[in-house]
Amino acid sequence: MTTTFPELNPPVRVLMGPGPSDTHPRVLQALAKGTVGHLDPYYLETMNGLQEMLRQVYRTKNPMTMAISGTGSAGMEAVVDNLIEPGDKMIVCVNGVFGGRMVDVAQRAGAEVTKIERPWGEVFTVDDLKPVLESVRPKVVGIVMAETSTGAWQPIEEISKLVHSYNALLAVDAVTALGGIPLEVDAWNIDAIYSGTQKCLSCPPGLSPVSFSPAAMEKVMSRKTKVQSWYLDVSMLANYWGQNRVYHHTGPINMTYALYEALRLVLEEGLEKCHARHALNHKALRAGLEAIGIKYSTQEGHILPQLNAVLIPEGIDDAKVRGDLLNRFGIEIGAGLGAYKGKVWRIGLMGYGSRPANVLLILSALEQLLAEQGYQFQRGASIAAATTVYQNAAK
Numbered sequence: 001m002t003t004t005f006p007e008l009n010p011p012v013r014v015l016m017g018p019g020p021s022d023t024h025p026r027v028l029q030a031l032a033k034g035t036v037g038h039l040d041p042y043y044l045e046t047m048n049g050l051q052e053m054l055r056q057v058y059r060t061k062n063p064m065t066m067a068i069s070g071t072g073s074a075g076m077e078a079v080v081d082n083l084i085e086p087g088d089k090m091i092v093c094v095n096g097v098f099g100g101r102m103v104d105v106a107q108r109a110g111a112e113v114t115k116i117e118r119p120w121g122e123v124f125t126v127d128d129l130k131p132v133l134e135s136v137r138p139k140v141v142g143i144v145m146a147e148t149s150t151g152a153w154q155p156i157e158e159i160s161k162l163v164h165s166y167n168a169l170l171a172v173d174a175v176t177a178l179g180g181i182p183l184e185v186d187a188w189n190i191d192a193i194y195s196g197t198q199k200c201l202s203c204p205p206g207l208s209p210v211s212f213s214p215a216a217m218e219k220v221m222s223r224k225t226k227v228q229s230w231y232l233d234v235s236m237l238a239n240y241w242g243q244n245r246v247y248h249h250t251g252p253i254n255m256t257y258a259l260y261e262a263l264r265l266v267l268e269e270g271l272e273k274c275h276a277r278h279a280l281n282h283k284a285l286r287a288g289l290e291a292i293g294i295k296y297s298t299q300e301g302h303i304l305p306q307l308n309a310v311l312i313p314e315g316i317d318d319a320k321v322r323g324d325l326l327n328r329f330g331i332e333i334g335a336g337l338g339a340y341k342g343k344v345w346r347i348g349l350m351g352y353g354s355r356p357a358n359v360l361l362i363l364s365a366l367e368q369l370l371a372e373q374g375y376q377f378q379r380g381a382s383i384a385a386a387t388t389v390y391q392n393a394a395k
């Protein structure tokens with residue numbers, strides 16, 4: 001039996017996969033600050049600040065904006081479980097892993113789910129949804145804005161108008177969207193939305209920022225049945241996060257500090273500049289990859305800047321490249337999931353990880369590993385193309 005255990009000494013990694021992404025140093029420092037009680041006036045003030053910053057980042061006035069204790073999937077359950085009563089009809093749009101997960105969560109909550117599907121890498125249009133809304137007449141429609149398994153960027157605004165013209169509520173998965181691409185909760189009339197800390201917010205995993213519109217809260221408050229989850233019941237959480245501050249469960253104090261600091265970073269940079277940074281680093285990465293013949297697998301015009309899903313070149317050993325990236329360069333990228341297994345790499349440029357140093361690092365490491373496997377391309381071309389993008393942007 002082992003009686004001693006080694007001190008924690010995690011390897012230094014550059015996290016360029018589908019999340020978690022690199023944590024900002026200021027966020028790590030925030031995590032290490034002294035723990036206070038969950039009803040300490042200092043903590044209550046911190047919660048207030050966190051909620052106000054979340055409203056700014058989500059671009060909403062929704063009072064019911066808070067951080068669920070749990071990762072993005074807990075946010076998904078919080079949204080679905082609260083909006084759905086057993087027997088309610090829900091349409092879920094599925095074009096990747098996370099839409100599929102929402103179907104599972106909704107069925108467990110007792111929803112009568114109708115699934116609409118698009119091929120992986122593609123997005124939904126109003127025309128895809130209209131006939132289904134017409135025949136199903138659902139209470140809720142669920143859709144993923146940034147499908148991390150495929151790199152597809154789903155436009156929300158027009159779909160929201162359509163959904164509301166059928167008097168349904170719109171629930172949006174913004175786990176990978178928030179902080180990476182423009183997102184307007186109020187202007188687009190989104191009723192319920194959830195995100196995660198470890199994608200584009202430069203924070204470790206552990207909290208799920210959510211927001212519920214007044215219309216969504218009306219549905220929650222007029223339920224005839226109790227929410228199946230005690231822990232995620234928003235009507236009770238409203239008593240803790242709202243004016244009353246009645247104990248519900250112990251807030252994850254230090255994770256709250258971390259998210260607080262992460263949101264401060266986003267607002268300090270400015271939302272528009274933050275999105276522009278994600279766009280520029282993506283443009284440089286894309287120019288670099290394409291200069292050595294690597295193509296995207298996502299529908300053109302709907303490619304997420306923060307999640308680059310690219311086709312693995314013919315004859316290249318997927319697992320070996322990813323293993324070498326990790327073991328020899330300390331870089332983590334994502335493998336393909338489901339339909340994309342063995343066919344696609346997912347390169348994340350999220351939050352603090354979206355920076356020129358990471359773009360140039362992954363391109364040079366990839367060039368070396370691809371050359372070792374006999375891939376034919378012009379050495380150095382990816383770096384030249386990426387740096388040209390940065391030079392032009394600096395003009």
Ligand SMILES: *Cc1c(COP(=O)(O)O)cnc(C)c1O
Pocket residue numbers: 019071072073074076098144146147148149173174175176196199205
């Ligand atoms: C990561 C992710 C989730 C799940 O979040 P966890 O933090 O892993 O629970 C849900 N939806 C999308 C789009 C994601 O990228």
